[in-house]
Amino acid sequence: MIVVKVGGSAGINYDLVCDDIAALVREGNPLILIHGGSHETNVISEKLGKPPRILTSPQGYTSRYTDAETMDIFAMVYAGKMNTRIVERLLKRGINAIGLSGLDGRLLVGPRKTSVRAVENGRQILVRDDYTGKVESVNTALLDLLLGAGYTPVISPPACSTQGEAINVDGDRAAAMIASAIGAKQLIILSNVPGLLRRFPDESTLIPALRYAELEQALDFAEGRMKKKVLGASEAIAGGVEQVIFADARIAQPVRMAAAGKGTVISR
């Protein structure tokens, strides 16, 4: 089983990603795709007059402030536009894709944070109307049911809170939970950079390989969104995944190149 996460940043070529995935599935490799949508959510949020607000935790992790109105936009872009268009790309390539959000069949479940601590203008604030959380369990029976019947699941946030609410969860960490839950050997995380860079954005400082024990140190130099990917990698390996590979979504055959080790290979 291959688990692939493709990010939602600007510059990602979903046609190349879907070309590669379709070929892999046709060759007999069952696959689960998880995708993001952050860039497009920013674009649509601006157009709808609800500009994105990014919260930064005291530890330096960033997340989207997601009140009820933002969740509507988030669901529209992730589960609506992005998911539909990725499923459509795979269908056109002959793959029987099926789109799911984490709410569908309670696929991705976890607690909603009752409050979120953030730093704004140097002061700590507590945000209480935020619909965010963390995936703690995966409905693997649903994935097995669909994979067993020949479907290729295409999964996106939002997830489902333990109370049944739509919650914004980090896609990389959700992918890590999925890969662990189904016992995948490899988790491939594609984005608009070639992997983990020691000095972002200098692509010549790509780190080709890292051990699990070195991940905590990597959090120090990982920039912005890459921090969550490092956290996801750490959680995936702690959950039994053998290799997590950060790789480039902008090139031809991005999944194959990643699986062959092009990017940053993180292993136990």
Place this chain on the structure above:
Amino acid sequence: MIVVKVGGSAGINYDLVCDDIAALVREGNPLILIHGGSHETNVISEKLGKPPRILTSPQGYTSRYTDAETMDIFAMVYAGKMNTRIVERLLKRGINAIGLSGLDGRLLVGPRKTSVRAVENGRQILVRDDYTGKVESVNTALLDLLLGAGYTPVISPPACSTQGEAINVDGDRAAAMIASAIGAKQLIILSNVPGLLRRFPDESTLIPALRYAELEQALDFAEGRMKKKVLGASEAIAGGVEQVIFADARIAQPVRMAAAGKGTVISR
């Protein structure tokens, strides 16, 4: 098996609809829900600076002009916001709902119209960049798979063209195809009117019962969007459904009330 279509017009109370559906499912009635999203699509289209354009066919049927940009908005609202929020409502009520568009697993497939004839300012025009079509086949194996595992499918347009493209299809006619394909005895079509009115919008002119043979005549006085519902009813009954009931989505227990005959009951 109960097949329920709930419209997407203004004024529909989805909480009441989901209360009733959740109770019915808990009582052991398997159910498939199909929903619309036209009003919200109009609202979001306006906000995004792409006002809706409605095409009227020479026969007087109306449909949304759906170019690629409109399809993005359509997918955002139907498969994103509306579907996610309806699934969320059912999850909160303890029902294991699963949201699907017609693309997912090629659930609803039909040909895309290569061109659409419309009347504008008294002249016939031919529209060629429209992504619309008509559902001709339903992936009942996927519905059986999910229902058999205890999930409640929540389905919305877009559908899937024979080439794998996202296409806008009428939700009422899609619901008719689903009801026929799975051999449902009743198809309940809920909207923001109490049923078929002889003189719209005078609700005192509600028609309580109609025979299949009278449907063609009903097309003459059915207003705007009701025309497509009449067409859907006709197709459902031709497809083997025993009763199609047009009923009010704005009241308590709307599904139960409809199933008991409150509304317009159309039968063979």
